[in-house]
Amino acid sequence: MFKSIQVKLVTIYILLILLAMEVVGFYLMQSLEKYHEGKLTENLMINAQLISDFLLVRHLTSERKLLPSATIEEYIKQVAPTIKYIVVMDEKATVITSTDETKFRKGSRILTPEVMKATFGKQADDIREDPETKKSYKYLAYPIKYNDTLVGILYLIASLEDIYETLKNIRIILLTATLLALLITGFLGYALSRTITGPIQEVTKRAALLAKGDFDQKIEVKSNDEIGKLTDMFNFLTGQLKATLEEISEEKEKMEAILTNMADGVIALNSEWKVIHINPAAQNMLRLEGEQLGENFTEKLMEIFKIHPEDFPKAEQAPQEKLGKVKDVTLKAIIAPLTAEGKVTGYILLLQDITKQQRLEEMRKEFVANVSHELRTPLTTIKSYAETLLDGAMDDQSVAREFIRVINDEADRMTRLVNDLLELSRLDNKEVKWNKRPIRIDYLLREVISKMIVNARKKGLRVEYDAHGEIFQVFADRDKMEQVFQNILSNAIKYTPEGGSIFVKAENKENWVQISIKDTGIGIPEEDLPRIFERFYRVDKTRSRELGGTGLGLSIAREIVQAHEGDIKVQSKQGQGTEVIIKLPALV
Numbered sequence: 001m002f003k004s005i006q007v008k009l010v011t012i013y014i015l016l017i018l019l020a021m022e023v024v025g026f027y028l029m030q031s032l033e034k035y036h037e038g039k040l041t042e043n044l045m046i047n048a049q050l051i052s053d054f055l056l057v058r059h060l061t062s063e064r065k066l067l068p069s070a071t072i073e074e075y076i077k078q079v080a081p082t083i084k085y086i087v088v089m090d091e092k093a094t095v096i097t098s099t100d101e102t103k104f105r106k107g108s109r110i111l112t113p114e115v116m117k118a119t120f121g122k123q124a125d126d127i128r129e130d131p132e133t134k135k136s137y138k139y140l141a142y143p144i145k146y147n148d149t150l151v152g153i154l155y156l157i158a159s160l161e162d163i164y165e166t167l168k169n170i171r172i173i174l175l176t177a178t179l180l181a182l183l184i185t186g187f188l189g190y191a192l193s194r195t196i197t198g199p200i201q202e203v204t205k206r207a208a209l210l211a212k213g214d215f216d217q218k219i220e221v222k223s224n225d226e227i228g229k230l231t232d233m234f235n236f237l238t239g240q241l242k243a244t245l246e247e248i249s250e251e252k253e254k255m256e257a258i259l260t261n262m263a264d265g266v267i268a269l270n271s272e273w274k275v276i277h278i279n280p281a282a283q284n285m286l287r288l289e290g291e292q293l294g295e296n297f298t299e300k301l302m303e304i305f306k307i308h309p310e311d312f313p314k315a316e317q318a319p320q321e322k323l324g325k326v327k328d329v330t331l332k333a334i335i336a337p338l339t340a341e342g343k344v345t346g347y348i349l350l351l352q353d354i355t356k357q358q359r360l361e362e363m364r365k366e367f368v369a370n371v372s373h374e375l376r377t378p379l380t381t382i383k384s385y386a387e388t389l390l391d392g393a394m395d396d397q398s399v400a401r402e403f404i405r406v407i408n409d410e411a412d413r414m415t416r417l418v419n420d421l422l423e424l425s426r427l428d429n430k431e432v433k434w435n436k437r438p439i440r441i442d443y444l445l446r447e448v449i450s451k452m453i454v455n456a457r458k459k460g461l462r463v464e465y466d467a468h469g470e471i472f473q474v475f476a477d478r479d480k481m482e483q484v485f486q487n488i489l490s491n492a493i494k495y496t497p498e499g500g501s502i503f504v505k506a507e508n509k510e511n512w513v514q515i516s517i518k519d520t521g522i523g524i525p526e527e528d529l530p531r532i533f534e535r536f537y538r539v540d541k542t543r544s545r546e547l548g549g550t551g552l553g554l555s556i557a558r559e560i561v562q563a564h565e566g567d568i569k570v571q572s573k574q575g576q577g578t579e580v581i582i583k584l585p586a587l588v
């Protein structure tokens, strides 16, 4: 109840008014009482003087004594009806006469303090309450002197009741006025404080709505005082807050968009290793569904990357790298601590799919191993044949000739291998200078066939060539394309047993020129097909080597076709034959 400013203000107003009225009333009453009393004393004094003068003139005996006389009585009764009692005494304080015979009997002595003082010639007064009537009276004892000799004493007693009555009335008036003032103050205070508390209540209400997230709060500024400034400031703050929050949420959305769309996985853990954020990429990499993110997710994570909570990097430690495998995907996790004021508050795990990278790395190693192996085999042969020759085989002409032929063959093989490797390396490093121009593929094919038909005939193979109508031109490097066809055709000849057939076909297919080289040879097992374009990959290594192959022909062919924005694929059935299909964009 007393918490409300309104009540406080009204209470303060009322207390202030009460205090003011009390102070004013107190001083007013005091001074009024003093004034009236003063007036009464003055009145008594004047009367005393008058009566004394009268008595001295009329009733003084030759012995300088006041005479008892009925006229005194008459006179004093007339003098002042305002004076309650008038007593005339001789100089010894013995009553001569009075206005009340029963109270002040003639001949009795009055011994009140002021009368006693008067017997010594000194005027004295006092205010006292009459013990019988319980009423207050003003007593004045006045010495009557004749030529400085005390001849009698006048004792005047006036009631104070009238004054008290007046004061009481004034007090009542004051009290009513106070009550009225309080009532008016109460009302005014209530109304006035409303003008202060009203806007404050409004601001409080709006602030509560603001806290609930409703930022469209604007209070009408009605005045230019402190309250007006407060509402103005409130409006300003609301605006600022809204703008700042919008900025923050925009930033957050941006961050969210980045996290959602980035290729790397991001997982945020708190200091208890519980997941607080995981982006879709990370979920994908870990093959997670929503419900698997629960309690033992972190355990699973630690199992994948073989890391214990104690191994997590501490504050100020460098991020750690860990490798893990999920199915056939290799993941690299970079674990970095999140720190605030030197304490670890959580961890960020950055996940990268390095399967491809690893595969490339493996391929590179394999390639180096393959190259070394492929080069060592002919070298070993050359070396052993040369040694045998030096050991005396040279003397036998026919053996020597045979050995030297083998050495020559092996040297040729090495040359082929090195040439193929150089070719591949140039293709890889994009060092090849392409001499592209519009060419007719059908003409080129005919030329290649005519160059190789001798080899085919040697094996008793039938070669059929088929190109209908006008074949589109292609934009290609003639020598390189020749190399491709030679490779594929020689494969067909190599891997087709005697008596088989080879069909070469060129045709227009929409915007493409399609070349097919099909044989009825040994074919390629299904499981080897996907790897057939890999460097050094051969279905049967020994056989390929015997036939003079390097295992690089198809790789080179594919590199060249791809450099022409074309496509090459192999279809085959083991024991039935193989078909190589090349598509090149037509120049139309």
Ligand SMILES: Nc1ncnc2c1ncn2[C@@H]1O[C@H](COP(=O)(O)OP(=O)(O)O)[C@@H](O)[C@H]1O
Residues within 6 Å of the ligand: 487, 491, 492, 495, 496, 519, 521, 522, 523, 524, 532, 537, 538, 539, 540, 544, 545, 548, 549, 550, 551, 552, 553, 554, 555, 577, 578
């Ligand atoms: N026409 C084909 N018939 C059967 N197997 C083939 C044919 N063409 C290629 N191959 C297989 O693909 C492998 C790779 O071919 P290639 O890269 O030309 O190497 P190479 O001919 O030097 O052995 C060959 O070793 C062979 O096993």
Ligand SMILES: [Mg+2]
Residues within 6 Å of the ligand: 487, 490, 491, 549, 550, 551, 553, 554
């Ligand atoms: Mg080949």
